[in-house]
Amino acid sequence: MSLSSVAQPARVHCPPLDTRYQVETPEGIDLLLRPAGLVPRALAFAIDLAIRGLALLLLFVVLGLLGQFGMGLASILLFLLTWWYMVLFEVFNQGRSPGKQLLGLRVVHDDGTPVGWAASLTRNLLRFVDILPFAYTLGILSCLNHPAFKRLGDIAAGTLVVYRDTLPARPNLPQAEALRAPFALSLSEQRALLGFAERAEQLSSARRAELAAILAEPLQVPAEQAEQRLHGIARGLLGPT
Numbered sequence: 228m229s230l231s232s233v234a235q236p237a238r239v240h241c242p243p244l245d246t247r248y249q250v251e252t253p254e255g256i257d258l259l260l261r262p263a264g265l266v267p268r269a270l271a272f273a274i275d276l277a278i279r280g281l282a283l284l285l286l287f288v289v290l291g292l293l294g295q296f297g298m299g300l301a302s303i304l305l306f307l308l309t310w311w312y313m314v315l316f317e318v319f320n321q322g323r324s325p326g327k328q329l330l331g332l333r334v335v336h337d338d339g340t341p342v343g344w345a346a347s348l349t350r351n352l353l354r355f356v357d358i359l360p361f362a363y364t365l366g367i368l369s370c371l372n373h374p375a376f377k378r379l380g381d382i383a384a385g386t387l388v389v390y391r392d393t394l395p396a397r398p399n400l401p402q403a404e405a406l407r408a409p410f411a412l413s414l415s416e417q418r419a420l421l422g423f424a425e426r427a428e429q430l431s432s433a434r435r436a437e438l439a440a441i442l443a444e445p446l447q448v449p450a451e452q453a454e455q456r457l458h459g460i461a462r463g464l465l466g467p468t
Contacts, residue, residue, distance in 0.1 A: 248375050248387065250339045258339050261390040262375040263332050265367065268388055274326030279308050310351065317347045323391070331393075337385045346384040353380035400424045406459035409446055417464050424461035427454075 248260040286304055290297035316324040322333035322342045334342045334350070357366030357378050366378040375387055401424060412420070423442060427435055435454055443453035446460075 263388045263390055264376050265370045267330050271326035271330045271332055274329055275324050278325055279312055313351045314347045317342050318344055331391050332388055333391045334386055334388055337387055342386055346386050349384035350380035350386050353383055400462055401427050401458045403455055403458035403462050405463040407463050408460050420461045424458050
């Protein structure tokens with residue numbers, strides 16, 4: 228019996244969701260980006276707006292003690308925070324303002340590359356168009372009508388707000404001494420062994436013993452040692468932890 232026929236859950240191949248944005252890199256690799264919709268983008272913007280508002284309030288209170296000079300300095304800081312807050316964070320923090328970072332979002336170019344100065348400046352300076360005629364009306368309408376949820380600033384700058392994908396966690400295998408398989412295993416057989424080891428904690432002892440005996444038969448491993456030996460081979464396939 229082939230190892231690949233055991234301990235492998237059924238795989239259902241579904242087409243990508245319509246909200247996926249496919250990009251082909253110069254190396255010919257297809258990337259699937261997940262554009263962020265209106266609601267998470269609005270929440271991220273609200274968080275950033277609250278942070279800027281709190282910072283400006285503290286600055287005005289402190290600088291107000293310096294009289295007219297302090298108010299003049301506060302006006303300069305108001306301009307810098309209003310127009311450069313987003314740009315500096317997007318360029319120096321991998322496309323993430325604090326609000327976007329909290330919600331797992333980031334700004335990238337349409338080809339998936341990190342956003343640069345020109346694109347970030349363009350998308351943020353054009354906010355004055357998105358807010359027209361009031362309360363970001365044009366920006367909201369643009370997001371709702373664009374397949375990748377772009378506002379007008381994103382369309383002009385060639386940028387995209389996407390979800391930041393997290394790296395997959397390393398499989399958690401039972402403790403065992405790493406062993407080498409007695410013969411070369413095919414890719415599907417390696418997946419079967421790793422799948423068994425990864426799911427071991429979710430199975431009853433009787434079910435583990437049953438599957439281990441089936442998997443161990445082609446490996447010529449005694450039934451009483453099957454489970455531990457299979458875990459060891461799985462650890463050997465995974466490499467050092």
